[in-house]
Amino acid sequence: NILVVGQTGCGKSSVVNILAGESWAPTSSDLNHCTTHWTEYTLPINTRSFHIFDTIGFLEPGLDTKEYTDAIADTYRAIDALRKRGGIDLLLYCVRDEEIEKMKGHYRLLHEVFCGADVPVALVVTN
Numbered sequence: 001n002i003l004v005v006g007q008t009g010c011g012k013s014s015v016v017n018i019l020a021g022e023s024w025a026p027t028s029s030d031l032n033h034c035t036t037h038w039t040e041y042t043l044p045i046n047t048r049s050f051h052i053f054d055t056i057g058f059l060e061p062g063l064d065t066k067e068y069t070d071a072i073a074d075t076y077r078a079i080d081a082l083r084k085r086g087g088i089d090l091l092l093y094c095v096r097d098e099e100i101e102k103m104k105g106h107y108r109l110l111h112e113v114f115c116g117a118d119v120p121v122a123l124v125v126t127n
Contacts (some may be wrong), residue, residue, distance in 0.1 A: 001049050005075065006023045006094030008057030011126035012121055016041055016054050021083070037073050038078035053078045087119075094124045 004012045020043050036056065043050045055078050056071040069087035070077045093106075 001053070001085055001088050002090045002092060003053050003055065003078065004094060005046045005097065006124075006126075007096065010057065010094045010096045010099070012092075012094045013054055013094060014018050014126070015030065015124055016052055018118075019043060019050075019052060032107060038074055038081075040070050040081075051082075053082060073115060089119075091119050091121045092124050093121055093127055097127050099126050100125065 004015055009028070011027075013027045016025040017023050017027065020041065024038065024041050038056065039054045041054065042054045043052055055075045062117050079088065
């Protein structure tokens with residue numbers, strides 16, 4: 001079970017498509033969001049199936065309070081669904097290259113509060 005998180009427009013869905021080797025998740029050429037609710041993709045690789053959860057971008061400072069709380073709640077529902085299926089095996093934290101310094105503070109929220117400190121985190125830097 002893999003959870004993909006990050007800011008709106010940072011390329012989370014593109015990362016899902018790269019892993020799939022084809023275009024499964026909708027993407028946009030600008031910084032607007034395409035994912036409006038967490039979405040699960042089951043990717044068969046060799047003899048195994050990987051469940052990848054693409055989430056709404058919630059690490060966006062420009063979101064108003066309602067958008068932010070809705071996005072947080074939706075991401076938490078994805079985390080809860082993963083917990084019911086055995087937990088999160090990997091957190092892919094997607095960050096635009098120019099946002100790395102600003103986003104360090106969200107690592108703790110994601111890693112320790114939402115997912116638990118035992119979940120490995122991979123930083124995916126996008127452009």
